[in-house]
Amino acid sequence: MKYFFLAFAAVVLAVVLIAGPRGYKSTNRPFEFFPDMDRQPKVKAQTESVFFADGIGPRQAVPGTVPLGWDIPAKAGGDKPEMQRATNGYTAAPDYFNTGKMGDRWGDGLPVPATAALMKRGQDRYVINCQICHGANGGGNGVTSKYGWVGIANYHDQRIVDMADGEIFNTIANGKNTMYGYGGNITVADRWAIVAYVRALQKAQLGRPSDLTPEQQANLK
Amino acid sequence: MANIFPKWTNHLPIQILVAGGVLFISVIAGMTYYFTPKYTRVGYQPVQPVPFSHSIHVNQLGLDCRYCHSQVENAAHSNLPTTQTCMNCHSQIKLNSPRLATVRDSWKTGQPIAWVRIHEAPDYVYFNHSAHVNRGVSCVSCHGQINNMAVVWHHEPQSMDWCLTCHRAPENHLRPVNQVTNLNWKPEDEGPGKDGKLRTQQEIGEQLKVAWNVNPPVTCAGCHR
Numbered sequence A: 001m002k003y004f005f006l007a008f009a010a011v012v013l014a015v016v017l018i019a020g021p022r023g024y025k026s027t028n029r030p031f032e033f034f035p036d037m038d039r040q041p042k043v044k045a046q047t048e049s050v051f052f053a054d055g056i057g058p059r060q061a062v063p064g065t066v067p068l069g070w071d072i073p074a075k076a077g078g079d080k081p082e083m084q085r086a087t088n089g090y091t092a093a094p095d096y097f098n099t100g101k102m103g104d105r106w107g108d109g110l111p112v113p114a115t116a117a118l119m120k121r122g123q124d125r126y127v128i129n130c131q132i133c134h135g136a137n138g139g140g141n142g143v144t145s146k147y148g149w150v151g152i153a154n155y156h157d158q159r160i161v162d163m164a165d166g167e168i169f170n171t172i173a174n175g176k177n178t179m180y181g182y183g184g185n186i187t188v189a190d191r192w193a194i195v196a197y198v199r200a201l202q203k204a205q206l207g208r209p210s211d212l213t214p215e216q217q218a219n220l221k
Numbered sequence B: 001m002a003n004i005f006p007k008w009t010n011h012l013p014i015q016i017l018v019a020g021g022v023l024f025i026s027v028i029a030g031m032t033y034y035f036t037p038k039y040t041r042v043g044y045q046p047v048q049p050v051p052f053s054h055s056i057h058v059n060q061l062g063l064d065c066r067y068c069h070s071q072v073e074n075a076a077h078s079n080l081p082t083t084q085t086c087m088n089c090h091s092q093i094k095l096n097s098p099r100l101a102t103v104r105d106s107w108k109t110g111q112p113i114a115w116v117r118i119h120e121a122p123d124y125v126y127f128n129h130s131a132h133v134n135r136g137v138s139c140v141s142c143h144g145q146i147n148n149m150a151v152v153w154h155h156e157p158q159s160m161d162w163c164l165t166c167h168r169a170p171e172n173h174l175r176p177v178n179q180v181t182n183l184n185w186k187p188e189d190e191g192p193g194k195d196g197k198l199r200t201q202q203e204i205g206e207q208l209k210v211a212w213n214v215n216p217p218v219t220c221a222g223c224h225r
Helices: A002-019 A116-129 A143-147 A158-162 A165-174 A188-206 A214-220 B007-034 B054-060 B083-090 B098-109 B129-133 B139-143 B160-168 B201-212
Strands: none
Touching (some): A002 B007, B083 B098
C-alpha cells in the first residue's frame, strides 16, 4: 500500500507539473478531445485553402468582373439631377454616388439627405477611421503626427475648404499621395456621411458670425 | 494442507478497494479539471509572424478596434486587418523597423500575413459577431482585456457552458452600444441615476435588456443550425 501511494503521488505530481494549472500560457494549439466535425472541409472567411496554388481561400475578383450588388434605389439621390443614381442602383454604377464624379470633373453636394442621423454616423466613422491622423478637429494634428509624420492635411486649409465634395469622397475611397485609400474599410454610404462631417468640422473652425441668421447672432450676445 | 493465501492477503480486498477508489476519484478530478476548454484553450498564446502589440496600438495610440477589425459590426466574422491597414501608417512610421519586415514583404508580394488563429469555434456552431456587438455585448466580455495584451491570448473558455451562462443572464454584460469597443468602460462611467447613486451593471443591463427586447437563444437550434 505504501508503494502504491508513493507511485500514485509521483504520477499526480508528474501530471500537475507537465500539464500546469488552468490559464497557463502556452504556444501549443488547444487539444480537441472529441474532434468530430469540429473542422469541416469548407472555406470560411479569411482561411487558408489547399485547393488554390497560392493557398489563399478567399479569391480576388477576376479582372472585368461585373458587380451584381444592388442597393435600394430609394435610398440615394440628392436634389440636383446629376446626383440621381445613373443606373437602377447597381452598387458599382459609375454615377456620382459611387465615384464622386459628375461627367469628368468632381461634383459638389451630398447625394444623400443631410440629416442629423447622417452627421452622427459621420462623426462616429470619422472618430474610428480618420481622427488618428487628422485629429479631433481636423487640424492634421492626430496621434500619428507625434510619431514623426509630417504633412498630414489640415482640413482648414483654404484649398480643402474649396475642394468639391466629390474629391473628398474620392480621397476617402482611393487615397491621395501618402494617404492610402479606405475604400475597403468604409462603405459608400458611410463615406458620404464622413464627407458631411468633414464639412461640419470646417464650419466649426472657420465659421463666422455673419454665417448665422440675425436671430442667432442676437443669441450670441 | 498449506495455506494458499498467506496472512497478508487478508487485507488485499480492502486495499484494492481503497486503491481503486483513489484512482477512480483522481481520474475523475483530473478529467474535470483538464478535459475542458477552461484548461485546453485559456492561455493559448501562439507566436505571431509579426510582433504586433494591441497595447501599443490601442492603449498608447488610441486606435478603435474597428479601425482594423472593420467588419465586426456588419458581419458574422470579425476580420483581421489587411496588410494595407498596417501600411496606412507603417508606410510613414517605423518604415525601416526589422520587426515590420514581414508586413513590408506581404505588401510587396500580395501574399497575406499568416496570422495564427487563436479563437476558433467549431464549425458546427453558428456564431455571429454583429448580433452581439450591436446589442451592447463588449469585446471584453468574450476576449478579455485585449487592449492590455502585448501578445493576444485566449482569455475566456468559449465553451457551450460559457455561451449559455451569458445567454441566460445577459444583463451582467450589456452596456451602451457606443461603449462596446471601449474595453475600460465601467458602469460608474454612466453617471448617477435618478436616485443620485452611481448605477450598477445590473441596473444598466436590466434597463437595456428591456429597452432592446434582448432575448438570446438558449434552444439548441439557436446555435446549432
